[in-house]
Amino acid sequence: xxxxxxxxxxxxxxxxxxxxxxxxxxxxxxxxxxxxxxxxxxxxxxxxxxxxxxxxxxxxxxxxxxxxxxxxxxxxxxxxxxxxxxxxxxxxxxxxxxxxxxxxxxxxxxxxxx
Amino acid sequence: xxxxxxxxxxxxxxxxxxxxxxxxxxxxxxxxxxxxxxxxxxxxxxxxxxxxxxxxxxxxxxxxxxxxxxxxxxxxxxxxxxxxxxxxxxxxxxxxxxxxxxxxxxxxxxxxxx
Numbered sequence: 001x002x003x004x005x006x007x008x009x010x011x012x013x014x015x016x017x018x019x020x021x022x023x024x025x026x027x028x029x030x031x032x033x034x035x036x037x038x039x040x041x042x043x044x045x046x047x048x049x050x051x052x053x054x055x056x057x058x059x060x061x062x063x064x065x066x067x068x069x070x071x072x073x074x075x076x077x078x079x080x081x082x083x084x085x086x087x088x089x090x091x092x093x094x095x096x097x098x099x100x101x102x103x104x105x106x107x108x109x110x111x112x113x114x
Numbered sequence: 115x116x117x118x119x120x121x122x123x124x125x126x127x128x129x130x131x132x133x134x135x136x137x138x139x140x141x142x143x144x145x146x147x148x149x150x151x152x153x154x155x156x157x158x159x160x161x162x163x164x165x166x167x168x169x170x171x172x173x174x175x176x177x178x179x180x181x182x183x184x185x186x187x188x189x190x191x192x193x194x195x196x197x198x199x200x201x202x203x204x205x206x207x208x209x210x211x212x213x214x215x216x217x218x219x220x221x222x223x224x225x226x227x228x
Contacts, residue, residue: 048215
């Protein structure tokens with residue numbers, strides 16, 4: 001079974017630039033999560049989708065971050081403009097139905113903002 | 115909203131020593147509980163989970179965890195650690211009331227030395 005695919009693996013940008021990350025979840029998984037993991041901390045949920053609808057985006061900095069999952073399959077997360085404090089690993093995960101089912105994680109995208 | 119507290123930031127053990135990592139959560143309702151592990155250079159993967167039933171759950175690689183409802187705890191244990199257990203361990207909780215997201219603790223780094 002193919003896992004959660006994320007690209008790119010690494011990205012270096014200057015502050016105030018924009019960046020986009022892509023995630024392709026496991027086939028058939030209805031729930032998709034984006035997490036931000038800053039070095040030395042646990043993953044922090046940014047947004048959770050159920051199919052193409054948003055379940056939770058309470059911790060998404062909406063002035064600069066946006067995410068979409070247009071057809072209920074793959075998803076993109078965008079940052080515009082980036083700040084130094086956005087340097088982190090951005091993790092995408094998917095699960096079959098959400099509550100009570102295992103979340104499978106991708107390798108993540110390591111973003112460095114300079 | 116739920117939160118997760120992991121007591122130890124970094125634990126160093128010798129091979130064959132016993133391991134116990136603490137995890138406490140705060141949430142007013144029924145929860146699903148998880149331990150995830152992240153080996154160096156790899157993605158997060160599920161170690162074990164508790165949904166209901168026997169509060170002592172067994173996971174992969176000889177790990178187990180005990181859910182103590184009265185203490186809001188879900189501590190991870192292993193009787194004898196190996197060098198290959200060196201990793202970061204994350205406790206996570208998901209509330210079952212409404213659409214509550216999967217929330218992670220800050221993680222505990224385990225270093226096993228020969």
